[in-house]
Amino acid sequence: MSIYRRFFLQAGASLLLTSLVHGCTNPSQSRSSLSVSNDLLNQIKKRGYLVVATEDDYPPFEFLVNGKPTGFDHELLDRLRKVVPFEIRQEILPWQGILPGVAEGKYDVALTAVGITDERAKLLDFTGPIAESTIAYIKRKDDTSIKTLSDLSGKVLGIQQGGVSFAAIPDLEAKLKQQGGAIGQVKQYRGFAEAYQDLLNGRLDAVLHNIVSLSVLVNEKPAIFELGKRVSRKSYAGWAVKKGNQALLDLLNHFLTSLREQGELKPLQEKWLKISFENLPTQPLLPGERPIQ
Structure with a gap:
């Protein structure tokens, strides 16, 4: 049994790929291994796919080599695509347009190492940290x-x-x-x-x-x-979604938690970041390790 299937059963999945509405299916997959809520499926149905935004010049998290995207977050994205029952489209663009685009609903996820700050937490919701960003x-x-x-x-x-x-x-x-x-x-x-x-x-x-x-x-x-x-207080980086999009946030957190619990996140950190973070908090924290209210 795969780690994702095991996690799916433990989480009490509500839907499989076979129950997806027409138009949201990723044709390269035959079924999903992560639970997807009806709220999230309804969101995706409006567009037909999920859109993630990644940066074009932020090594080792995301960068281009001979025009091909690579890095820590790109490898995580590849794994995410394999366990969800819908298409994920990727936009690669300069940093300055990513967070405003997510806050405005142009993109669904800022799938990049977004530093969690007080100002950003007013407009965006964050996953649990994927790395320290001090x-x-x-x-x-x-x-x-x-x-x-x-x-x-x-x-x-x-x-x-x-x-x-x-x-x-x-x-x-x-x-x-x-x-x-x-x-x-x-x-x-x-x-x-x-x-x-x-x-x-x-x-x-x-x-x-x-x-x-x-x-x-x-x-x-x-x-x-x-x-x-x-030079600063300890801080963390995570992925970001539009404020209030709890259904999508839950799915991303489930995915990242499953990687961590099965020991798959640490090798990726060592490969790309040249450092691993074994004691990352499970909840997003503001600089100084303050909880988001």
Whole structure:
């Protein structure tokens, strides 16, 4: 018996593929292994399929190699497609359009590592975390002027426009102030590739990003970059859906929980993230591990 079938029986499934309404069926599958509520099926029936949005330049979570999507979330998406009784269509686009598109109903799921923040929690609902997303900094290996967190005082920092690294600035500012320092110039970028290039060129002194992405980069280029300390409170990343879409949220949580319980999530984390998170919370948490009210 497959792990998904076992989970399905334990969860008390309400529907199988054979009960799906015409037009929502994924022709590549003969049956579903996850329970799907009537509410969710009615949602999908209106469009005929589920639409997920993933980012185009966010390694190791999502990125393109010779035009082909790859990464941690893409592999999770492949597994999700195999156990649901409906078609899932994917839109790959820049980060800036993903969350507004989900909040407005243009896309059903932000299937990317979305940092869970107070502001985002007002408009979106989140799955349980798929990874830690605490913000750290990266610097040039040969830059001896930055040795500790306090050395970031007055430095030129690069962040992603609208990203969680932007939301971490107040935390860093408070830490520097406690040590008698202050935030310097902060430059915003559309994507991190440009920020890393400016770091190499000396236009930036450090780039703020989540601990996973920076760990992967340092693992790939240890002679060029050096990973610094965490600059923000512990935080997490999950997938996001439109506020109030509990039926879809439940399905995604069931899927992620089944992977974790059967020991399939950790190997994927180690493969793509170069780090594993064995004690991730089962509920979405705000920075500082605060529950969402």
